[in-house]
Amino acid sequence: MGETVSLECGCCSRTQELSIGSGMMYGSFSLDDIIKNSRGKVKKHVQALQNTGVVLSNVCEEELLACPRCNTLSTRFSFKLFDKQGECIYESIFNCSRCKTRLLPADKKLTDYCCRYCSSPSLSYSDLTGCWD
Numbered sequence: 606m607g608e609t610v611s612l613e614c615g616c617c618s619r620t621q622e623l624s625i626g627s628g629m630m631y632g633s634f635s636l637d638d639i640i641k642n643s644r645g646k647v648k649k650h651v652q653a654l655q656n657t658g659v660v661l662s663n664v665c666e667e668e669l670l671a672c673p674r675c676n677t678l679s680t681r682f683s684f685k686l687f688d689k690q691g692e693c694i695y696e697s698i699f700n701c702s703r704c705k706t707r708l709l710p711a712d713k714k715l716t717d718y719c720c721r722y723c724s725s726p727s728l729s730y731s732d733l734t735g736c737w738d
């Protein structure tokens with residue numbers, strides 16, 4: 606189960622919705638589903654791994670990530686693939702769409718980040734926050 610957090614910017618008044626965690630649908634994700642949700646290079650890479658048959662299991666989630674340089678939040682469909690020995694053989698990596706810095710898991714209070722639209726540090730929780738699955 607995941608949750609939806611809605612942050613409102615006190616400067617530009619825009620809201621940013623973040624769906625966090627692994628919703629119900631991700632529990633039964635197969636490699637085919639992951640390929641369907643991937644694009645470009647990632648998709649080709651996962652397809653190649655699928656063809657070799659080394660992938661035994663996977664973990665998927667809607668991951669909450671932050672750009673260390675812009676100090677903004679975003680969520681991405683992220684996943685890890687494991688082989689028969691339980692070794693992680695693939696982990697999705699994302700870069701900031703603005704500055705191309707590698708995004709890292711968000712580890713601060715969400716209101717300590719900046720608005721992704723106007724970069725102002727004026728985020729607060731809006732009352733739309735709730736659960737999803």
Ligand SMILES: [Zn+2]
Nearest residue numbers: 614617720723
């Ligand atoms: Zn703003």
Ligand SMILES: [Zn+2]
Nearest residue numbers: 672675701704
């Ligand atoms: Zn950035």
